[in-house]
Amino acid sequence: MITVVLIGSGNVAQHLLLAFQKAKSLNLIQVLARHPKQIAHLLDEKKIISDYKELKEADLYVIAVSDNAIAEVSSQIPFTYKLVVHTSGSIPMIEIDSKNRKGVFYPLQTFSKSKEIDFSQIPIALEAETKNDLSLLEAVAQSISNQVYQINSEQRKALHVAAVFVCNFVNHLYEIGSEICKENNLSFDLLKPLILETADKILSLTPNEAQTGPAKREDTVTINAHLNFLNKDNQKEIYKLLTQSIIDNGKKL
Template sequence: MTKVVVIGAGNVAQHLIVAFKESNQIELVQVVARDVTKLSHLLNSSLLTSSFSEIKKADVYVLAVNDTAIEAVSKQLPFSNQLVVHTSGSVAMTDLDSNNRKGVFYPLQTFSKTKAVNFKEIPICLEAENEADYKTLEALAKSCSDVVYSVSSTQRKALHVAAVFVSNFVNHLYAIGNEICQENQLDFDILKPLITETANKVQLLSPTAAQTGPAKRNDTTTINSHLTFLKDHNQKEIYKLLTKSIIDHEKKL
């Protein structure tokens, strides 16, 4: 059984806590957070502390904190030669303080506190300085997920950038679509079957093969009609940029 201490109380930390608690191969020894009240709905107070001086012994210490805090928090840990990992997609493993052995335990998913996820389906990307520590992280990952990858810091940064495109940017486009619907007294729910089918298609087809729409067809009549319809400057510029990108991509094929 792998003993784990989680440091943090945000979205990622809370989902990791749930996943670790549900695994019979992981012992969640303790959670460290500045504001332990944020975790009172998940854990008994005996497992919570806000003091680094009270951190208990574990096999792995998971820093599930903001990217900008990873280096500073790792330097505050009151021990040495222990396996300390962060959960960031964009921070290099080398940013962790060298007083401890370094690693990365990156669950590639979008997390919101109010939305449950099936952790078994979440890819976990691992990195470690040595083979023994990698095996420890691999055992931990396989205890809560069925999808585990060995990924370098450079590859993980590429994944994180790609994830911003396919998740964060796409969700913002949903928000724009919702605004257009509201401005024209339409229910955004009308678009949800389309959203679902578009997402389902890329499970079977490549994104290139799944592409449809006026830009794919280079239908300038429809494109110009849409641009005339749009009044918001940002919406118009985003439409132009994405349309050009699709057309340019089609030319390369």
């Protein structure tokens, strides 16, 4: 059985905690958290620590903290030549303190504490310095997910940037849509069937095949009407930028 120590108590850490606990081939022996109360309801309190001096030896240490804290956290692990990985999509593996073996365990998903997730469907991107460490990470990843991939640092960076476009930016567009509805006494629920159908189409069509709307048709009458309707400068600029990008993309094909 592979022994694991998890460091962190935020969104990613909490979902990993639950996934690790369910895996029959893993033994989550400790979770180190700055805010123990955030995870007290998720596991035996005897396994929760907040002092690095209390860390036990394990096969794997998973750092699931904010990107700017990874280097500092890794430097405080009081062991040498242990396998230490972070879960970031954008931070280089070399940010982990060099006294230990380095790796990356990147689950590609958006995490919220209040939303349950089926970890078996989450792609996990792995990186390690040696074949043996990569094999260990693969065993851990395969114990919680059916989608495990070995990628290099540049590919992971590209994947993370792409994820920002298809997740974070899209979610912000949902927020803008919600604001427009609210300002005009409409329920955002009216848009949810459209959102679901749009997401469903991408499972069987390419993004270009799935694209519809006035920009795709170069319907300048509708585009100008929309721009005249919008009363916030940032909404107008976003609409113009995305519209022009869709038009330009159509001309390239």
